[in-house]
Amino acid sequence: MPSPHRIALLFNANKVYDRHVLTGIGQYLTSTRVEWDLFMEEDFRCRTVGIHHWRGDGIIADFDDPIVGETLCGLPLPVVAVGGSYADPANYPEGIPYVATDNAKLVRLAYDHLIDQGLQRFAFYGLPPTPGNRWAMEREQAFLGMTRADSLEGMVFRGSPTSAGGWGIAQEAIVDWVRSLPKPIGIIAVTDARARHLLQACIVADVPVPAEIAVVGIDNDPIAQLLSRIPLTSVIQGAEEMGHTAARLLHQMLHGGRLAEQRIIVPPKGINVQASSRHEPMSNQHVMRAQHYIRQYACLGIKTDQVADYVGVSRTLLEEHFKRELKLTVHQAILRHKLQTAQRMLVDTTVPLADVAVRSGFTSLQYMYAVFRRELGCTPRQYAEGLQGGEGAPRDAEGLAAVDDTAP
Known part of the structure; x- marks a missing residue:
């Protein structure tokens, strides 16, 4: 029997999105009976340390981390990138096949759902721009494009990065923003984690959810659901399909396939509708x-x-x-x-x-x-x-x- 290929998976297993991608990779290996000897760094912060000296056969990596992208470009072995989609094709890495979540369709699904609830005002709770948050900016821009197309004002609040030391001040800022918004309004949060912060702020501000503020997150994270008093509506990413597709592409490359310029954009699987977005207009x-x-x-x-x-x-x-x-x-x-x-x-x-x-x-x-x-x-x-x-x-x-x- 030939020796199995040695494959590195450079992901952050602390993130629900990355775990779903890894699940999809595992599903591909199980369904095809492909034998890979898998390496994944236990401490994700060290995932690129010494990777140039790693004697392996291929890599599947999360390219939303700019350090990962910079480190892997130019490596003399097959690499498949996984990450967010971009409106500008120039933002994709050259010479590497790329499997992306469709950021525009994620936001579209949330936006259309809020419209279906009868809402006419919309806002977006995002993240401060950083090199590692380009996917968040893509979602924000998609939201603004949708509201402009409908001749509506799209209100955006980015807040602060999450940290224990600054959480009190950050939450006060979210509460102030929630109180200042015209109501009723639908808010799309860039992730379920941000959606959970928003639900907490609504409770502190004594603003009824979803009667005055309807909230939709992205990720369908069971931990966010468990930690939220009000069940959270969330868009389900096609992350498992992304992992399955990335594994298939790498398998083809290991057997001589030339896929350097391939771009595959994976749409969301659907939306898990819960109480946080079921807007019921009430006169009383x-x-x-x-x-x-x-x-x-x-x-x-x-x-x-x-x-x-x-x-x-x-x-x-x-x-x-x-x-x-x-x-x-x-x-x-x-x-x-x-x-x-x-x-x-x-x-x-x-x-x-x-x-x-x-x-x-x-x-x-x-x-x-x-x-x-x-x-x-x-x-x-x-x-x-x-x-x-x-x-x-x-x-x-x-x-x-x-x-x-x-x-x-």
Whole structure:
């Protein structure tokens, strides 16, 4: 048997985008049974150190890092670049095949989604320009091009680089920006990490999401979802396809293929729509504020009286507003949010049902079963099995029927 090719993967596995690219590379190797001896630096900060002396056969690398690009250009072995797409073709490295995420289509998907929510004002939360953030600037420029084409003002806020020492000042600046924006407005964040900062700022500023600010991120990062009180809508990059494509190109080059000028732009896979962007225009400010509070704290066991205290009106008056605006009681709105949270969690079959009940705010597993049977016509386990089988559930929590307002 011939010796396997020695391949270096120069990525930052701390980033969800890079991990998805690596997953795509692994999927290519598994599906084709290609034998590669893979090298990946454990400390990504050292990934280019000594690479000129590395005795390998090929490299797949993240070219969004300008140091990586500068180091690898001119190496006498096959290299495949992975990174962001550019409106100006001159920004791509010469003589190296390049697989790129389609920055314009990522932003387009988020922008069109916000338009579909009925919004007419839009903003972009980006990053300060640096050599390593050229992809962020491409997304910002794509956003501005879309708003100009629609004769709209595209508002941009870049904020500060994230650091522990300066986080307090940075968050104050985001809060001030959020308060200054005309509302309602849809905001596209350049990444899910920036979107999470934005959601935190909205909570501090006491600005309802998504009633006054609807937020869409990019990356579909499960960590950002886990750390956000309000479930985040996010555009799903085609990063796994990018990794698969990069591995295929390198495989061809290792066997004599000449692909030096090839450019492959990979579109996004879709958008994961969650509560942060489901803009529901409401004429009643009391209901809007109450819904904002419910989205944050429903799973912590809040009661109707606590919601009324937050809004600053009596329970009776708040109930009247809810029945007029939503055709629901406040308790029913709280229960609907708990049920929707449980439905999202049931997608992951590894989470025990008892944990689902606790984390979605039900007082017991038995009570969660009773609510599922009453509102969805199935048990939580049957609901999860339906999702795995592609059948879905009999009903959705959006169509919540009248429930006993005295239930725990």
